[in-house]
Amino acid sequence: MGLFDSIYAEVECPATKTKEKQEIQIKWSQQRSLRTYKIGDVVDLDNKNTLWVKEDYVCNSCSRKTRSKFGDFIKVVDQQRHDCYIHIKNNKILEILTENEFSKTKNSCINPDNYEF
Ligand SMILES: [Zn+2]
Numbered sequence: 001m002g003l004f005d006s007i008y009a010e011v012e013c014p015a016t017k018t019k020e021k022q023e024i025q026i027k028w029s030q031q032r033s034l035r036t037y038k039i040g041d042v043v044d045l046d047n048k049n050t051l052w053v054k055e056d057y058v059c060n061s062c063s064r065k066t067r068s069k070f071g072d073f074i075k076v077v078d079q080q081r082h083d084c085y086i087h088i089k090n091n092k093i094l095e096i097l098t099e100n101e102f103s104k105t106k107n108s109c110i111n112p113d114n115y116e117f
Contacts, residue, residue, distance in 0.1 A: 003032040013061035024057040028112045052109035
């Protein structure tokens, strides 16, 4: 399994309409090493462009949780994933929008799987 970094941000769940802190894993920062970012942080990237990056995340709000003595967790079969759109300018995370919010901006986005950062 490859390493990743994570962005923690409040994103509204399209199913429950609640805004909750979500972990969005990203694999496109340089020298990924389980770092965590929040909105306003500068990502370790070498790309000065304004980008909208499409990602998805496992939703804390609508995924069924299983109790264990180590705390609640989400089984892989119970994962509910949603798309989100990360707005980056000068390598800084400006905002993260839901699919519905992003569609209203009429911006285009990149898919990190086939984009060279
Ligand atoms: Zn959800």
